[in-house]
Each structure stands twice: as structure tokens, then as C-alpha cells.
Amino acid sequence: MATKRRTTILVVLGLAAAILVAIWKPTVLIYGVQQAGLYAAIAIPMGLVLGIVHIVNLAHGEFMMIAAYATYFACRATGMDPLIAVLPAAAVTAAFGWVVYKLTIRRALKAPELNQLILTFGLGIMFSQLVNLFFTSQTRKISLDYVSASVTIGETSFGVWQFVFVAVAAAMAYGLKLFLTRTTLGKAALAVGQNPKGAAIVGIDVDRTYGIVFAIAAALVGGMGALFLTRSAIFPAVGSPFTMKSFSLVAMAGIGNIPGILGSAILLGIAESLLRAFRATRGWADIVFFVLIIAVILGRTLKWRKS
């Protein structure tokens, strides 16, 4: 009950803030929501892995970066549009994620939690440096016409393409909810996430489930990599900021709460875009996530101590 009441309060506060911002500076709200969609769509797969495999994947952003590079070269070679490449990129990254899981993560599952953290940290460095090694740190971009589509309402005009990220994030959250509650595999994954030993006793292959969940998360973030390519230039370090931002969102929503990621992303996206709107505060926009993550973690520990 307590959590429900808290969520309601948060939602009401968020809505009130959003309406205020919308009246005062509509573009801040619009870009904030678009940015939030991007953050949420990248954070949701991380939330899935953290909720079920119980691993903080510090190489999360690098998976997206690798998918974006693969898409870039495929598109360059064939003249294909990155949008068409979303599904193939997802499939390839899923296979890649599965292999990474089998070769590395699986071996560290029994080790202390901190070993897993260092392991994925090392994997992230390895991925970004491998890309750096083969393709140098040069930025790469595919220019597309439809990305700059804009709409003018009254006196404000804004780009609309990035609303696609909001749609993708919402679809991901809803799709995962259906997957976890309606399909056998999803139910099994949920059970493994709650209690791996108990799940193993009732006959669920825990290792296989972990592998599949990891692959699904890789697929989602891989598809996002292809989609990301429509929006931004890419370079080897493009993914790593998203790892921290995703973790902030997941930690704020609470582990295992996937729709919550959407909510916290909107709050932070708007806060960031608000800071970015003024010249004096523009440089501080990046700090929002880091302050938040520390506040949330400290707040949670204080609460644990009380109870």
C-alpha cells in the first residue's frame, strides 16, 4: 500500500510540474519527453537483466554502441536505411549477448557480486576499445531526411522524429509486461528472478533462462542501437554514459519495476531539458542523473535502517 501511495504522489507531482513547464516553455517539455523516451528505452533492458539475472551490466551501453556500429557498416555497404536494420541488429546482438553470457557472465554468477561488477566493467572497456582499435575514434553518422521533420503549433516548432523513442520505450515496457506474465518462458524468468533455487527445484533450467533473458535484453538494446544511429553520430565511447544513466533510472524505479523506469525517465528527462534550456545552467544538465542516483541510494539505505 505504502508504495502505491508513494507512486500516486510522485505521478501527481510529476504531472503538476509537467503542466507548469508546458505553459511556461513548451519546447522544454517536448524535448524532455523525447529525451526521456531514449533514456527509458535504453534503461529498460538493463532493468530486465538486473531484475532477473541480478547483475549490474556495466557494459550495457557498449552493447548498444556495438549494435550501432554493426548497423552503420551494414547500412554503408548495402545502402539500407537504419530503420530497416532494427530487427536484424536486434537478432545479431541477441546472439552476441548470448555468447557473452555463456563465455563470461555465467562463470561469474557464483562468484561474489563485486566480481561480476568488475567483470562487466572490464567487458565494457574491452568492447569500446576493440571498436576504437578497428575503427578509430572518428565519429560516424548517417544523414537521413525524415529525422529533421518538424511540426509547428502556434508559435512553437519542434522536431517530431524523436517521439519514436517514446513509442519504443512504451512498447518495450508493455511488451515485457505481457512476456513476463503471459508466456511460459516469461513466467519462468520471473520465477528465476524471485528465487533461483526454488525455480530450479520446480524444474526450471535456471542457466538457460538467464541466458535467454540476457539475450532478450541484448536484442532490445541492440535494436535501440540501430535506432540510435538515426538520431546521433556514433563513436567508441558513445555508449558508456548511457550505462550510468540507465542504472540511475533503474535504481530510482526500484529493481524489478519496469514501468517505473518510464516514469523516472520522464522526470529526469524534463529536469535535464529544463537545465539545458538556459545558458547559465546548460553545463550542469549532466549532473542531474548523478546527484539523483546518490540521493536515491542514500535515501533507500536510510529507510532500511529505520525499518
Place this chain on the structure above:
Amino acid sequence: MNRNLLRALAFAAGALAVSLPAFAGAYPLQVARNVIMYMALALTWDMLLRSGQISFGIAGLFGLGAYATALGVLRAGMGDWLSLAFAPVFAGAAALLIGFLILRLRAMYFSIVTLALAEIFRIVIHNLHDFTGGPEGVVLDGVMLGGSAAALYWLTLGGLAVALGASWWFEKSKFHFALTAIRNNETAARSSGVDIFRWLLATFVITSAIQGLLGGIYVQSYGFATPDSVFDANFTLLPLAIALLGGIHSTIGPVFGAILLGLSSEWLKLRLPYGHLVVYGVIIVVVILFMPQGLYGLARKGLRRAEGRAE
């Protein structure tokens, strides 16, 4: 094992390190300075790790120390040596404040918060344009000690001596027992009368102060600081890989790890203009998966087996 032999070896290595400028040219000396810097950072990271806490914030405290020295000279008119002394004091004080808040966190929460703090320091320094020079950073009037390569090498070596001394003291004093007890089982440690929070705070402040001192030495020996150069993620990544490869929870592990990795990465840097850091990622992954005790752990195991056979 033979204690006297070990002591003689350590003494010879020390003598070699001190007398290096007598016969090494400018380039080897520069490489040696890098190796020493990362060796010292790896030692401080390992010292905190002995209590079971993984910090991803080395670069943050290193950068704080660097800016404390640079701004001490430029804004407060400190002399070179005073500014060097100010760096560990500032970083240590910052660590004391932060430690009160975050040392109640455990495991991944502690690690992630240290990572976030390092980013916050960088962003704050980046944005206080008038005071810190913003993204362009600050430039000192000159390099310390007249820019003599040998003197700067000895200065860096002095930083390493502080780290080595602290690490050795940690191994020989009550710190060793307290930190090991905390790492193994906090409940058992607490019931044996170990004041966990105070030991962790002391360790965090000491290691952070040394990291700050090294940052100060870095600034004084290159004459400038920018947010991107002193808060570089490499100052977190390399010490981590070095300590893991050499062998954690020991003084000797990071020392050998730094020599091995420092020289090999220097060699790689000449061959691969981009991405030579990949070797650090590979080493972290391989060590965690196949030899979590590092090379020192492997060597110890091998020695024990050899001794067992001899008996």
C-alpha cells in the same frame, strides 16, 4: 621463504629505482614515471579493497587533489611544496565528509556511488568557469623543480614511497586484522569488537589523501590541469587492472602488476595508435574469470605445491 633474500631483493629494486635517472634517458624516465604513478594508484585502490569495498572513484579523488594543488598555487598563492601538501589535505577532508555519508553503503551501491561522485566532481570543476578555468582548465607558471626530468622522477617516486609505506603499514598493523575481518564477515567482525565504520572511514580517508597527493604531483610535474586530463577514466581503469593482474590484497601484487602492464601497454601504444587500452579490458575479464587471485596468488600456489613436493 628466505626472508633475507627477499629483503636483499627489495633493497636492490629500491636502489635501482632511485638511481634510474643516472643511466636512463628521457624517454625511459617518462615511462618509469607513468608506471610509478599507476603503481601508487593501484596500491591505494587495493588498500581499500582489503576491506571488501570496491571504489570506482579513483579518478575523482586524483582529480580533486590535482585541482587543489593547481588552484592553491594560482588562487591562493601557495608555494610549490605547500600546494603539494594541500592536495592530500583537501582530498582527505573531502573523503572524510563523503565517507560519513557513503560508507554505510555496501557492495555495488558503494561502487556505483563512487563512480557517480567522480563524475560529479568533474562536472562541478567543468562548470565553475571563473574559479577553475572551466573546460580549458588551468595552466601553472611552470613545472616544479625547474622542470628537471630527474627531479620530477624522484618526486613521483616519493609519491610511490608514501603509497608503499602506507600499504606496508596496513599489512603489518592492526589495520590488516580489522580490514580482513570486515571483508570476511561483518557480523563476526562487529561481534569481536571491530568498529567497522571507523576502520572503513580511516582507510577511505587515508587512501583518498594519497590519491589526492598523487594528483597534486601529476599537476606539478606537467604544469596544467583540465577536467578531461585529470578526471580521465584511465586513472580508475588502469590501477584496477594492474592490481587485479598482480594480485589483490597484497603490496607486492600491484607493484609487479604495474611493471608488467605499464611496460607492455607502453609497447602497445607505439604499435597501436587507437585502442591499445583493449589489453586492460581483456586482462580484467581474464583475471576475474580464471585467476581471481592474480599472478601473485598463482605464484604463491605454485610455490606451496613445489614445497609440498620437496618434503
